[in-house]
Amino acid sequence: MHAEGDELWGLRVDKRRAEEMRQDLIGRGLLERGYRPRSEGESLLLPLTGEVPGAERAVFTPFPPREDLARHELVGGIAILQEEDRAAAERILASRPSLHTVVVPTGPVSGEFRTRALKVLAGEPTTRTVVTEHGRRFAVDLAHAYFSARLSTERQRVHGLMAEGEEVCDMFAGVGPFAIALSDRASFVVAADLNPAAVSLLCENVRMNRCRNVLPVLADAAHLPGVFPRTFDRVIMNLPMESAQFLPAAFALCRPGGTIHYYALQEEEGAYLDRIRAFPVASVAERRVRSYSPGEWHAVYDIVVGE
Structure with missing residues (x-):
């Protein structure tokens, strides 16, 4: 000692x-x-x-005792506090050498680009960081593009379900965590998003991870069937608050026998089964991904498309 x-x-x-x-x-x-x-x-x-x-x-x-640190979420070198507390922010910043900034949201995730305003409480005055996930690196700007580090395990699960050479369409790609994570098994990945800032970061991440089979696309997901033929083996729908309106586009993009991964926030089991079964479905399996708020959770429906 x-x-x-x-x-x-x-x-x-x-x-x-x-x-x-x-x-x-x-x-x-x-x-x-x-x-x-x-x-x-x-x-x-x-x-x-x-x-x-x-x-x-x-x-x-x-490290200081855990009880001395306020509850927070880590995204790369940024810690996100739930409440504005500068003293708590300074303690968190000092607790890990890998941290460079502590922020607090000043509003909810909102708008068509799924972003939220953030206030820097301690450290460098930036909302940009780099996240390392299973050997991949992602440039992220939390004020301009949505990113959830909590879906890391889910991305690996989907990766494990893939066969070599699949063609994939990520309808709400953001900065590219799903698209890039799946690219080493896919033959081709379309990564689309409506947010120009997210697509700019996506392009940066494609270069950073040397992905030669990922095509970044700035587009409204509803219009993708008019751009690409129905040839995708797997479709990712990670827009949990409002993706039900894009189910027609997803089924138009996915070939019969292919799989759609539909993510949703829900308060009861099977909340979206009726909407899903309005389309040609060979099978559908539902599972919880993570808790979101009291009484609400992030679910995924793995849908095998029928003829």
Whole structure:
């Protein structure tokens, strides 16, 4: 035990790969999450639960007790508080070296571009960050394009359902997390969005992740059937608050035997089954993705399109 902390095993990584390595260590149960990583020049020492190849001994400072930190959501290097509290924001900013900004929403997600106003409470005056997710990197601007880090597991689930060489249409692509996550199994991905700022970030993310089979499209999803033929094997509909109006377009875009992943916010099981079954459906399976608010949850309907 040292005055400034505890001596543990640590793994030295380049700061540019620190978040990717942190997620990998978490997945393998090797990251000691009760201690603060150490910043040393261009590298970061990540605290470990035990010795691994390449590890070294170092002194790490424990994080403040969890109860000292206000409830917040992490998106890359930005923490989103639920209430305006500058003192709490400063504590959160100091709790993780990977954080650069703490913000609070000043309104709900709204408008045709699904954005919300944010106020910076601590750190750098920016709403832009980079999110690392399963080896992919996404440039995000929370004030100009919607992004949910909480759907990371869902994106991997859909990825696991895909066959090699599928053609995919992401009708509400945003900055591209679904489209890019699925691109390594797909032969071709159309990634469409109505928000110009989101499509600009999408183009940046396609380049950043070196995706050569993703086509960014600035378009209203309702008009996509008039642009592309009915050849897609899989259609993603992640516009949970109002996507029911786009079901006719989704069924027009998806070939018989293909799959539509329809996301919705709902307060009761099967809330959208009647609307879905108004179309040719071979099968439909419903599952909860995550809680959204008391009594309301984010659901997905996996729809196999019939003849």
